[in-house]
Amino acid sequence: MATILPGGARLGRGTELLALLPALALSFFAYAQVALAVEGQLPAQMGLQCGGFTLLAVAFHLVLRWRAPYADPVILPVTVALNGIGLAMIYRLALRYEQLGRDPGSIIASKQMIWTVLGVSAAALTVFFLRDHRLLRRVTFLSGLLGLIGLIAPFLPLIGRSINGARIWVRIGPLSIQPAEVSKILFVVFFAGYLVTRRDTMALAGPKILGLRLPRLRDFGPILVAWLSSLGILVFERDLGTSLLLFGLFVVMLYVATNRPSWIILGLGLFAGGVAAAYRLFPHVQDRVQVWLHPFDNALYDRPLGGSGQLVTGLFGLAEGGLFGTGWGHGRPDLTPLAYSDFIFTALGEELGLTGSVAILLLYLILVERGFRTAIGTRDGFGKLLAAGLAFTLAFQLFIVTGGVTRLIPLTGLVTPFLAYGGSALLMNWVVVGLLLRISDGARRPPPATSEIDLAAVAAQLAKSQAAAGSSSSSSPSSSSGPSSSSSPSPGFSQDGLSTEAVARP
Amino acid sequence: MGELSVSLLRLSYLVFLWLFVLAALMTLRRDVYGTTIRRRGNGRRPAATSRGRSRVPVPAEMAVGPVVALPQPGLPTPLGPAASSGLTPPHGQAAPGRANPTRLIVRSGPLRGTTLPLARSPIVIGRSSTANLVLDDEFVSGRHAQIVPRQGGWVLEDLGSTNGTFLGRERVTVPRELTVGQSVRIGNTTLEVAR
Numbered sequence: 001m002a003t004i005l006p007g008g009a010r011l012g013r014g015t016e017l018l019a020l021l022p023a024l025a026l027s028f029f030a031y032a033q034v035a036l037a038v039e040g041q042l043p044a045q046m047g048l049q050c051g052g053f054t055l056l057a058v059a060f061h062l063v064l065r066w067r068a069p070y071a072d073p074v075i076l077p078v079t080v081a082l083n084g085i086g087l088a089m090i091y092r093l094a095l096r097y098e099q100l101g102r103d104p105g106s107i108i109a110s111k112q113m114i115w116t117v118l119g120v121s122a123a124a125l126t127v128f129f130l131r132d133h134r135l136l137r138r139v140t141f142l143s144g145l146l147g148l149i150g151l152i153a154p155f156l157p158l159i160g161r162s163i164n165g166a167r168i169w170v171r172i173g174p175l176s177i178q179p180a181e182v183s184k185i186l187f188v189v190f191f192a193g194y195l196v197t198r199r200d201t202m203a204l205a206g207p208k209i210l211g212l213r214l215p216r217l218r219d220f221g222p223i224l225v226a227w228l229s230s231l232g233i234l235v236f237e238r239d240l241g242t243s244l245l246l247f248g249l250f251v252v253m254l255y256v257a258t259n260r261p262s263w264i265i266l267g268l269g270l271f272a273g274g275v276a277a278a279y280r281l282f283p284h285v286q287d288r289v290q291v292w293l294h295p296f297d298n299a300l301y302d303r304p305l306g307g308s309g310q311l312v313t314g315l316f317g318l319a320e321g322g323l324f325g326t327g328w329g330h331g332r333p334d335l336t337p338l339a340y341s342d343f344i345f346t347a348l349g350e351e352l353g354l355t356g357s358v359a360i361l362l363l364y365l366i367l368v369e370r371g372f373r374t375a376i377g378t379r380d381g382f383g384k385l386l387a388a389g390l391a392f393t394l395a396f397q398l399f400i401v402t403g404g405v406t407r408l409i410p411l412t413g414l415v416t417p418f419l420a421y422g423g424s425a426l427l428m429n430w431v432v433v434g435l436l437l438r439i440s441d442g443a444r445r446p447p448p449a450t451s452e453i454d455l456a457a458v459a460a461q462l463a464k465s466q467a468a469a470g471s472s473s474s475s476s477p478s479s480s481s482g483p484s485s486s487s488s489p490s491p492g493f494s495q496d497g498l499s500t501e502a503v504a505r506p
Numbered sequence: 507m508g509e510l511s512v513s514l515l516r517l518s519y520l521v522f523l524w525l526f527v528l529a530a531l532m533t534l535r536r537d538v539y540g541t542t543i544r545r546r547g548n549g550r551r552p553a554a555t556s557r558g559r560s561r562v563p564v565p566a567e568m569a570v571g572p573v574v575a576l577p578q579p580g581l582p583t584p585l586g587p588a589a590s591s592g593l594t595p596p597h598g599q600a601a602p603g604r605a606n607p608t609r610l611i612v613r614s615g616p617l618r619g620t621t622l623p624l625a626r627s628p629i630v631i632g633r634s635s636t637a638n639l640v641l642d643d644e645f646v647s648g649r650h651a652q653i654v655p656r657q658g659g660w661v662l663e664d665l666g667s668t669n670g671t672f673l674g675r676e677r678v679t680v681p682r683e684l685t686v687g688q689s690v691r692i693g694n695t696t697l698e699v700a701r
Binding site: 015025026030033036037073074078325328330352355370 | 516519
């Protein structure tokens with residue numbers, strides 16, 4: 001016979017610190033191997049950089065200890081490991097680009113390091129200042145509005161910029177940022193807040209056709225807006241990835257909120273319609289599909305723009321890596337264009353092999369699982385939707401870009417979370433981690449005990465408030481704290497040593 | 507660098523990476539199983555009530571443990587297999603009835619497996635959501651019975667329930683003191699008083 005006990009609340013901060021050490025060591029080991037393989041010696045500033053990265057991670061850990069002691073212990077180490085591995089690969093490519101004198105040169109490594117510092121700080125600040133994720137519910141519509149502004153910001157005069165043919169940038173001073181990355185999080189907040197109030201009508205009302213409960217037309221509005229806005233991104237910004245991500249996010253959050261498969265079916269139907277229309281209308285979409293279907297076609301491979309050269313080189317890299325990879329610094333991932341951003345997964349696959357890339361995918365799986373586990377564990381509907389939406393954002397980004405570079409789906413440009421080069425994305429993904437940690441703190445915190453009322457504490461409160469009332473009514477504050485005012489609490493409570501606090505106060 | 511050291515570095519990195527993944531998974535193991543199932547042993551507790559439905563095998567020495575009569579002759583013999591299979595005294599001494607009950611274990615019914623600590627405050631059992639132990643059962647009244655601390659021990663009191671509260675086989679009409687090992691039946695739920 002056994003007794004079944006619910007899993008007790010564990011802080012897990014010790015586990016987190018313990019797991020941070022191998023996570024950091026993974027990054028440093030990779031860094032050292034890269035330097036040894038490419039330069040033949042360890043870089044002079046390695047100690048400084050590793051120390052800085054360690055300090056950063058431990059500082060975040062301390063912030064968690066202080067402000068979110070019940071937060072999930074696995075999220076931070078896994079994220080640190082992914083970010084560290086990404087940094088090592090970007091450093092590795094930067095060294096190579098520097099040797100060859102090719103664009104973008106060694107600047108990418110130092111830039112990514114700065115963005116890592118900013119990202120971790122942003123996550124720590126999120127945890128620090130956002131004491132309760134439910135506060136975000138108050139800014140539901142504001143964040144929806146800001147999200148939309150973020151999407152159209154690249155088209156505004158003066159600040160909008162077009163880089164590499166995609167008009168998704170905003171330039172503020174020396175910084176170029178992609179506001180769509182911020183919009184991603186804002187839309188998750190908006191949809192969580194919107195759906196948590198509407199989900200009942202969305203789930204229950206509406207006609208039933210062929211065993212599917214269809215939503216009413218007016219409940220249909222938001223998904224239509226989402227579909228139109230993601231189509232707008234596709235048409236005007238030529239950004240397939242973000243458009244797909246936003247639409248997928250909306251459909252999934254609707255499904256999570258209502259538990260109605262009809263939303264998924266409707267979403268897929270709308271998606272199919274949109275894709276079919278886009279395929280007919282836009283040549284760049286046709287190119288992507290052709291490249292996906294016939295990458296080894298000679299004409300396509302040799303085409304300088306919109307050809308399959310990049311994709312195929314990436315696949316060659318994966319093939320070169322084989323089961324165990326070439327080892328850090330021994331491959332030629334630099335042959336693939338944009339190996340530091342969109343194609344970082346094939347670069348890692350080349351140097352770490354199938355074994356290493358599966359391990360990296362597993363790290364993502366763990367991270368996303370923690371996000372969904374947080375969604376299950378948290379007690380409020382808003383938090384559930386928020387955590388599920390954020391976890392899905394990470395998972396879907398990874399799916400789109402990894403599926404793209406491995407030729408599972410047509411290639412669309414998106415950032416591999418934490419690994420790939422890209423400042424705004426790294427920053428915002430760290431904020432996602434900060435939010436997940438904040439929600440998980442609420443989810444894992446044991447509920448306040450309600451069965452037993454601490455009568456002593458209540459008495460203390462009463463005594464205090466009465467003492468305060470007495471002191472405020474008396475003429476001068478300095479003379480108020482004598483025994484005369486503390487004797488005023490009700491006789492029932494004056495016995496149990498609690499009013500002594502009021503007496504002792506000089 | 508030699509070929510060998512390159513290979514060693516390469517493979518050691520992969521091993522390290524996988525060890526990290528496995529370590530992360532190990533810390534999640536507890537989450538996957540959710541609840542801990544603690545085997546009750548040490549011969550301190552009475553043998554199982556619903557042994558037939560239990561998935562954990564009962565150790566032989568517990569199942570055939572010596573049957574000990576309850577210390578208070580005035581109290582009725584508790585009902586159910588828990589009572590009929592008797593109590594296993596700890597190391598053959600210190601009759602179990604003398605110890606103060608510290609918790610209630612739900613032995614059968616919808617909440618089977620739940621333990622309820624007997625701390626300081628009274629415990630109200632009933633169907634109403636304001637009860638401390640909410641039993642979703644048609645045969646249970648809103649506020650069915652309560653267990654209150656009195657003079658170091660715990661007293662079971664029926665709160666005018668429709669279908670009655672049973673201590674052992676006997677319906678509770680006046681407040682009755684609880685001793686370790688007794689079983690309380692309310693509707694379809696059997697509670698065991700445990701130490």
